[in-house]
Amino acid sequence: MTVEIEVVEDPARACGAMLVGASLGGGHVVLTGGSTPRAAYGELVAAVKSLGLDLSDTTYWLGDERCVPPDDERANSRMIEQALLEPLSDVTQPTFKRIKGELGPFDGADDYERELTEAGPPTFDLLLLGVGPDGHTASLFPDQSTLSERSRLVVGVEMSGLEPFVPRVSFSFEAIARARRVVVLVSGESKAEAVAAAFGRGARPNPHIPSSYLPDVAKELLVLTDPAGAARL
Secondary structure, three states: OOEEEOOOHHHHHHHHHHHHHHOOOEEEEEEEEOOOHHHHHHHHHHHHHHHHHOOOEEEEEEEEEOOOOOOOOOOHHHHHHHHHHHHHHOOOOOOEOOOHHHHHHHHHHHHHHHHHOOOOOOOOOOOEEEEOOOOOOEEOOOOOOOOOHHOOEEEEEEEOOOOOOOOOEEOOOHHOOOOEEEEEEEOOOOHHHHHHHHHHHOOEEOOOOOHHHHHHHHEEEEEEEOOOOOOOO
């Protein structure tokens, strides 16, 4: 498929507008961790409050999680609670399906797989991802066996390839393929080499660069990056 690459000064703001559209009408949206997504959630909160939007029929899922207690500041779910759910709690209450990372990578993956299966599994209106400097996406790290998993929606990741070095639970590429639209958020020069390797001219699926699989997996793929992230394209 064709990868759409959009270079904007503020990827978080642009993503916030997409989140508003995907969240309306009882949609299923997959969230991710990271500083740029966190800023996008702030944009969504501002829009919901200013426009008086009702997200009570919206379901937010989580694409990956660190295997730490839910109140640990390293937990992606804790960040989402702080940046999105708690600020919205006085105006609207969407459903949030967090990954129970405290169960460990494999029990946590089995638990979330059950949640997804019991929900349909759903087709996601929007799925957010990031890219690490090593090319990982979600918690799918270079050269790990999880990259070839196609029989499960959720995988346990016993060893993280990047800090924090804790086990993870992650969507597989099979789950990512269930999204109508995948948006990869990128900010900063440290991601530029990985972005070029995954999405640049001549890029091919490469187990050393997990995000390079996304063009073959996603139905519709948008890379939303700032100029620094696009510097090597």
